[in-house]
Amino acid sequence: MFENLSERLERSFKILKGQGRITEINVAETLKDIRRALLDADVNYKTAKTFTETVKEKALGQNVLTAVKPQQMMVKIVHDELAQLMGGTSTDINLKGNPAVILIAGLQGSGKTTFSGKLANLIKSKRGKHPVLVAGDVYRPAAINQLQVLGEQIGVPVYTEEGNTDPVKIAKAGIKEAKAKGHDVVIIDTAGRLAIDEEMMNEISAIKEAVKPHETLFVVDAMTGQDAVNTAKEFNDRLDFDGVVLTKLDGDTRGGAAISIRSVVDKPIKFVGMGEKMDALDVFHPSRMADRILGMGDIVSLVEKAQEQYDAEEARKLQKKIAKNQFNFDDFLGQIRQIKKMGNLKDLAAMIPGMGKMLKNVDIDDDAFKGVEAIISSMTPQERQNPSIINGSRRKRIAAGSGTSIQEVNRLIKQFEDTRKAMRMMTQGKNLSKMMNSFMMGRR
Structure with a gap:
């Protein structure tokens, strides 16, 4: 980015x-x-x-x-x-209302349906709400099915009306259904439209007038740059939306849309999409984005992502095991899986000051841990819990079972031992730099 x-x-x-x-x-x-x-x-x-x-x-x-x-x-x-x-401070979404109604608008192909699912997931998991998705795109046959698949993935119901081609009636009925079933947030996905298509622009205006949303969000593809800004202005003139959502920001190497849109449209960027996964949606923080543009990293966001995966009780148990030198491959695998849940590895590394520049031409695949996981999965439960018993013959069997070489198995075991020593050093209050040096040496 x-x-x-x-x-x-x-x-x-x-x-x-x-x-x-x-x-x-x-x-x-x-x-x-x-x-x-x-x-x-x-x-x-x-x-x-x-x-x-x-x-x-x-x-x-x-x-x-x-x-x-x-x-x-x-x-x-x-x-x-x-x-x-870019706005100075972050601007929160308005979830006041019973239910709170959020209308999603934007161009064709901007990622509205995917964003609707991501937003429902964020509202459910981080705000403790009970959202429902309303399938209001009656023109794209796959849109309703796509929303249903996303809803199933995140455990959020989707309201649809088979045979009804009136998005205004569907939106109103969806809100009525949400009230009846006790949902406190309604997210209405609508069809993509062009600002020059008068009929479609009238339709989205009619939906807004009919449902009187508490929040109207305009979704735009960040990779379209200046075109995104111009389109946002045209839509805002007609729709007077409350905020902007920039999708595909992880693929934008230029940044023009993120920097320009607030000054041109005078509406805040509220969310940014940073990948395909359902949890790849971030609240937009102007100061943090400025940090990243200037290559300063984004430690605050990195810590927040880590905290989302953090379990205090599990951390206490792990610390005791490390102190007693009982940290094993099961624990190691658990830590890897927590890191993977945080998001794209290269994006995470770029949040560390100075790392973005260092990794510019380095390809870090999301499957970077695949070989490590395969090796650990090929160990017996006894071997994972007692790494010291892994002798030469066991290493041969593990390599064959994981589809890797003995050299790769040896390297992982060496790195694991170095990491275990380094973690123990840290729990005993020794110099943090020694711990980091030990870890980094093990990765070479």
């Missing part, structure tokens, strides 16, 4: 490297490069121009402390202004 823009901005800041102070000349040169980087990232021209003018004004007005280098000061100003440009 944003790799191209991050690289270009980093190069722009290097213009100030070695400069003793911020001057009108070196600021002008830096900002000229920053504006070019923003335009190449498909940021709206007017937005890029206003942004660089604001940064210039603030940079020249700064009293730079002797401890702060001009390059560092410029990074700080650009970061703060980027966050402000």
Whole structure:
């Protein structure tokens, strides 16, 4: 995400490297490069121009402390202004209402139906609500079936009406059904439409008028860049929606839509889609996104993802086992599965400051742990619980059973032992850097 823009901005800041102070000349040169980087990232021209003018004004007005280098000061100003440009603070979804009605609108192929399922999953799992999905796309035959499949995956009911081709009536009936069955949130998926299609735009306006939603969300594909911003503006002029959802943001190397859309439409980005899985939906935080654009990582989001998989009681048990040197392959496998639940491995690594740049040309497959899991699964329960009994003949059998080589089995066992020692060092209060060095050496 944003790799191209991050690289270009980093190069722009290097213009100030070695400069003793911020001057009108070196600021002008830096900002000229920053504006070019923003335009190449498909940021709206007017937005890029206003942004660089604001940064210039603030940079020249700064009293730079002797401890702060001009390059560092410029990074700080650009970061703060980027966050402000994208909305400043996160904006929550409105779930007040009995039931709260959420209307989903957007272009064809923008990912509305998938987002509807993701939103229902988030509302159910993280907000403790009982949502129902309403299948209001009567034009795409596969849409209703797709929503039903997603609903089944996440355990959320889907309201449909076979043979009814009136989305207004379906939406109203879905809300009535939700009230009768005690659901507190109704998410209405609608057909994709083009802003130039007058009939379809009238239809979505009629649905909104009929159901009076507490929240109307416009879903747009982030990879369409400036087109996404222009489309959002046209839809907002007709629909006056409450917030924007950017899908496929994990595939957007430029970032133009995320940066421009708030300033052009004056509506907040509320959610971003970061993958295909049902839990791959994040609340949009402008400051954190600015961190990621500038290559600073996003430790807060990484910690939040880890906490979602964190079980305090299990952690206490694990800590006791580590302290007694009883950490085994079953525990190791459990930790791997928790990491996998957190999301795409490369995206997770990029949340660590500096790692995004290091991993730019490194392909980290989601199946990176597949070989490790196969080896551990080929061990007997006794071997997983007592790794010390795994001798040469057992290693041969494990390699054959997992479809790997003895060398790979040996490497995993060595890495496991190094990790176990490192974890024990940490629980005994020894130097954290020693623990990290031991772990990293084991991965080489």
